Amino acid sequence: MSHKRQLHLGLFLFSTGYHPAGWRLPEAVTDGAFDPQFLYRVAAKLEEAKFDFFFLGDRLATSVDEQYTFPSQMVRMEPFTMLSYLAAITKKIGLIVTVNTTYAEPYHVARMTASLDHLSGGRLAWNVVTGADTRAALNFSREKHWDNAKRYDYADEFVGVVKELWDTWEDDVFLRNKETGEYVDKSKVHTINHVGDQFSIAGPLNVARPPQGQIPLLSAGTSERSQELGAQFSTAIFTGEIVLEEAKKFYAGIKGKLSKYGRQPEELFIMPGLVPLVGRTEEEARAKYVELSQLLVTDFNVTSLSNRLGLDLTGYPLDGPLPDLSLSGLPIDKVKSLVGLAQRASGHEDITVRELFYYFAATARGHLLVVGDPEQVADQIEEWFVEEAADGFNICPPYMYDGLDLFVDLVVPVLQRRGLFRTEYEGSTFREHFGLSRPNNRFTNNATALQGAVH
Numbered sequence: 001m002s003h004k005r006q007l008h009l010g011l012f013l014f015s016t017g018y019h020p021a022g023w024r025l026p027e028a029v030t031d032g033a034f035d036p037q038f039l040y041r042v043a044a045k046l047e048e049a050k051f052d053f054f055f056l057g058d059r060l061a062t063s064v065d066e067q068y069t070f071p072s073q074m075v076r077m078e079p080f081t082m083l084s085y086l087a088a089i090t091k092k093i094g095l096i097v098t099v100n101t102t103y104a105e106p107y108h109v110a111r112m113t114a115s116l117d118h119l120s121g122g123r124l125a126w127n128v129v130t131g132a133d134t135r136a137a138l139n140f141s142r143e144k145h146w147d148n149a150k151r152y153d154y155a156d157e158f159v160g161v162v163k164e165l166w167d168t169w170e171d172d173v174f175l176r177n178k179e180t181g182e183y184v185d186k187s188k189v190h191t192i193n194h195v196g197d198q199f200s201i202a203g204p205l206n207v208a209r210p211p212q213g214q215i216p217l218l219s220a221g222t223s224e225r226s227q228e229l230g231a232q233f234s235t236a237i238f239t240g241e242i243v244l245e246e247a248k249k250f251y252a253g254i255k256g257k258l259s260k261y262g263r264q265p266e267e268l269f270i271m272p273g274l275v276p277l278v279g280r281t282e283e284e285a286r287a288k289y290v291e292l293s294q295l296l297v298t299d300f301n302v303t304s305l306s307n308r309l310g311l312d313l314t315g316y317p318l319d320g321p322l323p324d325l326s327l328s329g330l331p332i333d334k335v336k337s338l339v340g341l342a343q344r345a346s347g348h349e350d351i352t353v354r355e356l357f358y359y360f361a362a363t364a365r366g367h368l369l370v371v372g373d374p375e376q377v378a379d380q381i382e383e384w385f386v387e388e389a390a391d392g393f394n395i396c397p398p399y400m401y402d403g404l405d406l407f408v409d410l411v412v413p414v415l416q417r418r419g420l421f422r423t424e425y426e427g428s429t430f431r432e433h434f435g436l437s438r439p440n441n442r443f444t445n446n447a448t449a450l451q452g453a454v455h
């Protein structure tokens with residue numbers, strides 16, 4: 001396996017595209033959310049491109065108000081179910097399931113993830129979230145979503161227990177001896193007898209150790225507690241960074257926490273989201289960007305944009321110039337960087353308030369939108385990679401299918417030509433795609449643990 005630092009690419013699935021108006025383009029697919037053929041088509045394209053993973057997010061509440069901003073998050077299928085199907089129709093690509101620990105039980109999650117790792121031949125990873133959506137409480141017989149501290153106290157213990165449960169059957173436990181009738185070696189099956197602040201769980205799990213031994217974890221929270229959880233346990237951290245300098249700080253900050261947990265910087269991958277709006281030419285990409293912008297359903301309320309820029313835009317004509325940026329309450333470099341993103345996407349400096357609004361409406365959920373021809377998009381990816389702002393990207397196509405196809409057909413070959421991205425899969429498991437070894441079982445040859453063996 002090559003040791004040169006390589007870019008990692010995954011798909012963050014939005015069946016109607018990441019751009020709020022993506023599905024309204026004449027050529028866009030609108031009904032992928034419940035269509036197995038859609039998943040099949042997308043997965044085949046990703047494996048053709050040798051993507052590292054197919055990532056499914058999840059929330060536990062919804063509202064019809066999201067139809068103008070995020071229809072594919074408003075209504076969609078359950079991720080374990082989708083991934084069982086994807087495991088059967090794909091061969092190499094990693095599969096990421098999102099599980100919200102706040103509303104789950106460790107024993108259930110250990111079983112489901114271990115089962116899916118078996119079904120996929122070791123291609124599963126688990127995105128650990130504690131819940132971005134406070135409304136979930138109302139769907140789980142609770143009055144309130146827990147606060148950050150409670151959610152992460154619960155998540156920390158949750159993750160620790162699941163990891164132990166995965167190890168409760170040693171790799172060589174199965175004898176299946178037809179002569180003696182012994183199916184397993186009982187000294188290699190372990191209880192955990194966990195008693196903590198949140199859970200009391202005896203074990204063992206009733207699923208064999210997952211093919212990867214330990215299923216890789218990912219995390220995506222922004223809070224300090226989430227970053228600690230990520231530094232301790234995660235193989236990758238998903239983030240939403242749009243300004244290069246801030247992304248570099250985030251990257252260095254997380255990598256700096258790893259030594260505390262006895263880990264090396266190359267054991268954790270930082271993966272911001274990227275929304276590539278690719279054209280065969282720059283003009284084609286910009287024309288598509290304008291077309292998408294004009295399809296937004298919006299009343300041009302500038303309140304949240306004003307807050308984001310520290311600059312009150314109320315009262316400025318939509319088709320007039322931007323106000324003086326030095327009026328912002330934020331550091332001028334930061335405001336210039338943010339406005340610069342909209343200028344770059346629009347292809348000119350003298351953008352109007354409306355053009356500024358369009359850019360931030362398209363990226364309201366926090367990921368970087370890049371508009372350009374294949375070389376320009378590859379340049380931005382390479383810049384972030386080389387500057388150590390990212391180890392790879394969670395690709396969020398702005399619309400389907402072309403938003404994905406243009407990236408795969410035109411940008412991936414540029415990245416491959418530049419030696420940044422693989423041309424073939426070198427391994428078959430999620431761990432292997434990220435160059436990670438398979439961990440030993442904590443109970444194997446461990447005298448203390450053997451005392452917990454089931455008799």
Ligand SMILES: Cc1cc2nc3c(=O)[nH]c(=O)nc-3n(C[C@H](O)[C@H](O)[C@H](O)COP(=O)(O)O)c2cc1C
Binds near residue numbers: 058220222394
């Ligand atoms: C790229 C990305 C993807 C995320 N996906 C989900 C998701 O699918 N479900 C969810 O509840 N939260 C998701 N989140 C949010 C968080 O993981 C986290 O649980 C939430 O922000 C609350 O934790 P915090 O207070 O630490 O931020 C995502 C965040 C990012 C950056």
